[in-house]
Amino acid sequence: MAVFRYRPAAMRIGVAREIKPREYRVALTPAGALELVRHGHEVVVEEGAGVGSGFADEQYAAVGARTASVDEVWATAELLLKVKEPVAAEYGRLREGLTLFTYLHIAADAPLTRALVDSGVTAIAYETVETADRRLPLLAPMSEVAGRLAPQMGAWALEKAHGGRGILLGGVPGVPPAKVVVLGGGVVGFNAALIAVGMQADVWVLDRSVDRMRDLESMLNGRISLAMSSRLQIEEAIADADMVIGAVLVPGALAPKLVTREMLSLMKRGAALVDVAIDQGGCFETSHATTHDDPVFEVDGIVHYCVANMPGAVPVTSTKALTNVTLPYVEAIAAKGAGRAIADDPALARGVNVTAGKITYRAVADAHGLPYTPLADAVPARV
Missing domain, CATH: 3.40.50.720 (NAD(P)-binding Rossmann-like Domain)
Known part of the structure; x- marks a missing residue:
């Protein structure tokens, strides 16, 4: 049969x-x-x-x-x-x-x-x-791409011609490198830190998980500074940062606002914010989505790069x-x-x-x- x-x-x-x-x-x-x-x-x-x-x-x-x-x-x-x-x-x-x-x-x-x-x-x-x-699994590869792009695009935004401070990410002998603060140590944050370290910046990553920070220290061979994320720690970290990368994700939900407009007054004029979470509303209070045609805007002297489809550039x-x-x-x-x-x-x-x-x-x-x-x-x- x-x-x-x-x-x-x-x-x-x-x-x-x-x-x-x-x-x-x-x-x-x-x-x-x-x-x-x-x-x-x-x-x-x-x-x-x-x-x-x-x-x-x-x-x-x-x-x-x-x-x-x-x-x-x-x-x-x-x-x-x-x-x-x-x-x-x-x-x-x-x-x-x-x-x-x-x-x-x-x-x-x-x-x-x-x-x-x-x-x-x-x-x-x-x-x-x-x-x-x-x-x-379906977000991870684009998070990897966006994370690796973030320092690259932030470095572009830091150029004087684009409104930035006019500082080279890696510095040169005798001139210190730029300080890059990454908020969030997940897939985006790790990849952003990886590239920023490769560009010879002084890299700090803030996260709320001690276990994740241990992983990051191991994966990046101790080449970054790590700190527990809190409002006070964020304020202290961004005060002398040249670039801040927002890399915090809550799956499917609005991203938390980690940097308020009031906090921008603590930062150096011409510093750059790169908001990788902009698809989910952004993790900087002053963020709004931009395009590759018009990628940056300025608020209170701080350059914002908030392109909503960063991986589309590559x-x-x-x-x-x-x-x-x-x-x-x-x-x-x-x-x-x-x-x-x-x-x-x-x-x-x-x-x-x-x-x-x-x-x-x-x-x-x-x-x-x-x-x-x-x-x-x-x-x-x-x-």
Whole structure:
């Protein structure tokens, strides 16, 4: 007697072109597209989506993907892959029956949150996919990239021509290096400290975990100074800092405001703040999101660098790093359907921020004062 095994139908997977200013990344490389095509899925890539990352339309076609217009990609995809959150011009394309898989950061974006809720879309955020051991596997590579970029961009902001103090990060013989203070010792903070040390700065990292500080001391071979983070310690550290990097993350929630406007008066004129947490509202009270076209602004004599898509500046690196970690989850959703994939994987389930018109991630609901619905109660059949 023959045994028949159920195999879900092939899924149509769309890859949208990013339209956020100076966003050059794409959510899927041709190598990733090939893996999905090999498993029988249809991959439809928006025309020109990969150009900014060095991937021509012909490279996707060569592996069996198809290129199409923006209207077709959004209207026909069952699973839509992006890098950044939908912008206002894309809100009207959100629809019931679509699963959106991208970075969302909606705790800091009330209009997008409302658009997602109203549309009926299932929105899975890369940044809140979380494993049982509290790792954030889809956020980590972009945190690594942003952390490594932070000292580089902060050094640029410190140049006199850009409003900074006019100090070289590493100094020269006979002239001391700049002091760099990193607030937070997680993935962003470690990578920021790693590069700042490599640029020969005097690096301080503040964190609230003694165990994490022990790890950092070991990983960086004792080349940084470490201190327990508190308001008083932050005030003392930033008073003689040339650069302060905000690297504190609360998954899916608004970032804590660690440096207030009042505290700016303690700092040297022309010092630079680099807010890597700006996607989540920023950890400096005076921060607001900027773009690669206009990256810095000044408040009370302090230069702020608050670009909301920092890794977009290095798309070739960022796109490959992103696909490396997202592809296994994309493959699971494509093979099983979104509902079964979410049911089978608690980490992926934690990524669901909105479904069936309900907010299913508590930190997002709390940030906007809106009702929270546990995922299991949010009409599972619609996921």
